[in-house]
Structure formats: structure tokens, C-alpha cells
Amino acid sequence: xxxxxxxxxxxxxxxxxxxxxxxxxxxxxxxxxxxxxxxxxxxxxxxxxxxxxxxxxxxxxxxxxxxxxxxxxxxxxxxxxxxxxxxxxxxxxxxxxxxxxxxxxxxxxxxxxxxxxxxxxxxxxxxxxxxxxxxxxxxxxxxxxxxxxxxxxxxxxxxxxxxxxxxxxxxxxxxxxxxxxxxxxxxxxxxxxxxxxxxxxxxxxxxxx
Amino acid sequence: xxxxxxxxxxxxxxxxxxxxxxxxxxxxxxxxxxxxxxxxxxxxxxxxxxxxxxxxxxxxxxxxxxxxxxxxxxxxxxxx
Numbered sequence: 001x002x003x004x005x006x007x008x009x010x011x012x013x014x015x016x017x018x019x020x021x022x023x024x025x026x027x028x029x030x031x032x033x034x035x036x037x038x039x040x041x042x043x044x045x046x047x048x049x050x051x052x053x054x055x056x057x058x059x060x061x062x063x064x065x066x067x068x069x070x071x072x073x074x075x076x077x078x079x080x081x082x083x084x085x086x087x088x089x090x091x092x093x094x095x096x097x098x099x100x101x102x103x104x105x106x107x108x109x110x111x112x113x114x115x116x117x118x119x120x121x122x123x124x125x126x127x128x129x130x131x132x133x134x135x136x137x138x139x140x141x142x143x144x145x146x147x148x149x150x151x152x153x154x155x156x157x158x159x160x161x162x163x164x165x166x167x168x169x170x171x172x173x174x175x176x177x178x179x180x181x182x183x184x185x186x187x188x189x190x191x192x193x194x195x196x197x198x199x200x201x202x203x204x205x206x207x208x209x
Numbered sequence: 210x211x212x213x214x215x216x217x218x219x220x221x222x223x224x225x226x227x228x229x230x231x232x233x234x235x236x237x238x239x240x241x242x243x244x245x246x247x248x249x250x251x252x253x254x255x256x257x258x259x260x261x262x263x264x265x266x267x268x269x270x271x272x273x274x275x276x277x278x279x280x281x282x283x284x285x286x287x288x289x
Contacts, residue, residue: 180222191253
């Protein structure tokens with residue numbers, strides 16, 4: 001992720017609106033990943049998500065003069081992406097069951113962590129292995145939609161809580177609660193599996209890193 | 210204040226994000242010093258957060274960026 005740079009964005013927007021249209025490529029580039037993964041999490045289909053991402057970029061371009069600068073540029077872009085995604089879902093008429101289920105049952109569920117004491121070190125080198133990436137993606141795909149969106153924006157795109165809340169149209173409190181539950185679910189699902197990738201240098205009860 | 214494991218788990222996400230106040234952080238730290246289970250839960254949760262943030266886990270489809278920028282170019286020409 002590229003860190004947001006409000007001065008660069010404001011300058012870029014001013015110049016694009018002044019006629020230097022090619023600068024739009026540079027303006028949108030840092031947002032590409034977030035746009036795509038937000039849409040993928042909504043639409044669950046790579047082709048559809050890519051098409052919606054392109055549509056989002058075009059809408060951003062055509063509406064650039066309406067950006068008021070009262071939120072971060074990327075936040076504004078992501079709310080356009082979200083509307084694009086939701087519009088498509090409505091058209092297909094398939095807001096998936098899991099999201100509806102999760103909306104109504106938000107208070108329920110087991111957020112007790114997986115108890116294990118032998119996995120301490122992050123297996124960063126194991127990320128080179130395809131298998132680990134698969135396990136992580138599968139776990140995130142398996143989250144109910146309301147949690148998946150939050151993880152994608154907050155933990156994968158590393159947006160802050162406020163930005164995540166604005167982009168998804170929920171309160172900051174909601175982001176915090178859902179983030180907590182999502183991470184608890186991921187820990188529960190992943191910790192026992194990821195243990196296998198950890199380097200085996202430490203004993204079972206080695207000290208904290 | 211002494212806090213129990215469940216209490217620590219409730220705040221793990223906020224603790225990782227540094228969103229807990231100083232008092233609660235101190236309480237959690239004190240608990241972690243003596244609780245092997247909670248410190249393992251904290252470490253593994255933090256590991257999960259670090260792992261999912263790695264760019265290698267979620268990659269854009271091959272050619273995504275090229276296709277996006279071609280489409281933008283088409284629109285720039287069309288709209289001008």
C-alpha cells in the first residue's frame with residue numbers, strides 16, 4: 001500500500017481539472033489494490049471485481065470535480081467502489097445469505113481464541129510457499145462479508161479505523177467490534193494450521209518474543 | 210487491577226492496534242507476564258494480522274493494472 005499523501009492528491013486533482021488529464025493515472029494508482037480487493041470481497045468473482053474496479057476508476061475520473069476534500073481521497077474513492085459493488089449485487093439480486101445471516105446474528109458466534117502455546121514466530125519466509133497464501137486467503141474468504149470487508153481494508157490495505165468506517169459506511173465503533181471478532185475468528189481458524197509453518201527453533205514454552 | 214483471561218481476549222485487537230488506554234494496557238501487560246496462554250494468544254493473533262497484511266498473500270490478477278490504465282486512457286480520450 002502507498003501511504004496517502006493529501007498534498008500530492010490535492011495538487012494532482014487541481015492539475016487534472018486544469019487539463020493535465022494524464023496525471024489521473026498517478027492519482028488513482030495508489031488506490032488500485034484497495035479498490036480491487038474491496039470489490040472482490042463484495043462480489044466474490046475476479047472478473048466481476050476487475051470490471052467493477054475499472055468502472056469505479058472511470059466514475060472517479062468523471063466525478064473528480066465533485067471531490068470536496070473533506071475526507072481522504074482514497075476514502076472517497078472507496079465509497080464509490082463500494083456503491084459500484086453494491087449496485088451490482090442489487091442488480092443480480094443475490095446479496096449472499098452469509099452476509100444477511102451475519103447482520104442479524106452479529107451478537108452471536110464464538111470468539112474464543114485457539115489456545116496454543118507453541119506458535120510464536122512469524123513464518124515470513126514461508127510466505128514464499130504457495131500453500132501458506134492459500135490457507136490465509138481461504139480463511140479470509142470464509143469470513144462472513146461484514147467481517148471480511150473490515151479485514152480487507154483495515155488489515156490488508158492497512159487503512160486506519162476512521163478511514164475504514166467512512167469507506168464502508170459504518171461507525172468507528174462498529175469497525176472496532178467487527179475487527180476484533182474477525183481477528184479472533186482468523187486466529188482460531190489459522191493458528192493451529194500456521195503452527196506447521198513456524199520455524200522450530202524454540203521449545204514449547206519459550207519466552208515471549 | 211487484576212484481570213482475567215477472558216477480559217484480555219476481549220481487548221486483544223485493540224491492544225494490537227494500540228487503542229487501549231494506559232491503565233488497561235498496564236493491566237494487560239501485568240496479566241501477560243504470568244499468563245502463558247494469553248501471551249500465546251496475543252502473539253498468534255498478531256502473527257495472523259502481520260501475515261494477512263503481506264502483499265504476497267493478496268496479489269492483483271496478472272495484467273490488472275495494465276488493463277485498468279488502458280481503460281482510463283480510453284476514457285480520457287473519449288471524454289475530451
